[in-house]
Amino acid sequence: MLHIAIVGSGPAGFYTAEAAQKQWGDDVTIDIFDMLPVPYGLIRTGVAPDHQSIKGVARRFEATACCENCRFTGNVAIGRDVSIAELQSLYDAVVMATGAPNDKVLDIPGADLNNVFGSAAFVGWYNGHPKFAELAPDFTGDTAVVIGMGNVALDVARILAKTTDELTGSDIVAHAFDALKQSRIRRIVILGRRGPHQIMMTPKELGELARLERASPRVDLRDLPPEGDDAMLEPGLRKSVTHLRSFAAIPESHHADMAVEIDFDFFASPRAILGDGKVEAVEVERTEVKAGRAVGTGETYKAPCSLVISCIGYQSSPIAGLPFDERAGRFASDEGRILPGLYCVGWARRGPSGTIGTNRPDSFHVVERMAEDLRPSGKRGRAGFDELAASRGLDLVTFDDWKQIEKAEEDRARDGAPREKFVDVDEMIKARG
Structure with missing residues (x-):
């Protein structure tokens, strides 16, 4: 069994999870992490609010998240709650899908x-x-x-x-x-x-x-x-x-x-x-x-x-210990390979270019590179992370929790609007019930 951690739950992250599911089927477990308690990254906070049809791609991502071998884990900040090195010790591959925020x-x-x-x-x-x-x-x-x-x-x-x-x-x-x-x-x-x-x-x-x-x-x-x-x-x-x-x-x-x-x-x-x-x-x-x-x-x-x-462009956030191309504002990589077992996709790999759909072939391309590199190593993956999270008292937000947050946002929407988003993390967490 392969264990993959994806850091970032925007389009690049979810497309990577989809690609990994197609590549390895039931022989992989995928954990998608996000610092916010809510998923979808750019879809939620980057796409213009009057472009609701574009946001519809979230339904595709939901189907990925609801597969048994994939788990969304929100309210986990890399660097604050867990380090990249710790994820690497637990997972066969760590994929940076952090976008360019x-x-x-x-x-x-x-x-x-x-x-x-x-x-x-x-x-x-x-x-x-x-x-x-x-x-x-x-x-x-x-x-x-x-x-x-x-x-x-x-x-x-x-x-x-x-x-x-x-x-x-x-x-x-x-x-x-x-x-x-x-x-x-x-x-x-x-x-x-x-x-x-x-x-x-x-x-x-x-x-x-x-x-x-x-x-x-x-x-x-x-x-x-x-x-x-x-x-x-x-x-x-x-x-x-x-x-x-x-x-x-x-x-x-x-x-x-x-x-x-x-x-x-x-x-x-x-x-x-x-x-x-x-x-x-x-x-x-x-x-x-x-x-x-x-x-x-x-x-x-x-x-x-x-x-x-x-509105002159975006860049990714550097992370201590990871090679970073300051001029391009993205992680330094060779076709998505940063270091052994460490990859990047989407804007974190190529910079802020292309449409949301561009991330799908990009993610599939990087997963192909991962398939060339990876073999099961006996790492503990999700079970190991859950033990680490419990030892640190992390308040993890699951996809089921997100669905409760989403329902609460829909219930509080003004007339004609699809939702009224919570803009405070504590309010998001309270809304999960």
Whole structure:
């Protein structure tokens, strides 16, 4: 019998468990650990609350968790409650599926001013991550600057722009729902260092901006390259640029009728955030793209604003004793192999790239590497961990406990919402009954 420990219960973790079940059948036991009492990682606290269809993949993960040879164990923090070395002594393989939960640092002057947030924090705030529940962004100003040209920037802009009615069917948490109800934001500037042909935004997410009730996306026609150049783009990016061209064609009268503007500011690199204690403006340098890179032109201007959200990417958390690629923000590995018996998958392996579905082939690939390496060693696996947990008085949360938490969240939902998440760990644990 093989014993596998997976650290992290997001998509990469559950896809790895699924792959291990297919690889070894009944000859493997799999324990999935998470520092929170609730599973699903990015599905719960990263996917936009108004994208409920994407969250439906959790049903697939539930089927994996309910198999007899797989167990979810929540409320266990690696480093605090148990070390990687201890897991390695108990399991034939330990798989790091910790994702990339930390913001890449916005390394410019003024990034530490009040009302400047990274997207991990801001998205975590409106998605109910306990770590960010007390964030309290200030929406009393009229302009927000969102730095970045990926889907996370679009998610943030869309949530800021939506009406209360548009958010009703989402699982945005109450503290964010109530705060955004009072928001005075009327202009959202999406700032990108490069041009329309270099965006990382996908067509579906861009298309959603054209269907907002009170907001209108604006693109300066002069920022768009000749239309014939779009033929060189891969199909997905070409569709995205087509959306940008449609935004550029929106008449001024339509913008005037809308309460919120979403302005795309291309060829614009933030150089500093300005303000006395709290953000008041972003100093921006105009750029031009040379060989795919943004190069400053020396021309600068100030973009007044009262809120800044940096959506420039994520990185994994280093763990003492494990090789870590600081530049890429991920564990250093060879096709998922970190050290003998120690592996990584998903964003922890390749960095924050791809969609949720990308994690499935990635996880299956790493399990294939594990199958080449692993043989039963007689380690104690789950039984050994349970003894260790009992000796330390750990309060473990099982998948059955999670189902009780989930039911409690559904029961306390506001009208039209699928759930009202607990944002406090102690409340989660109490809700299991």
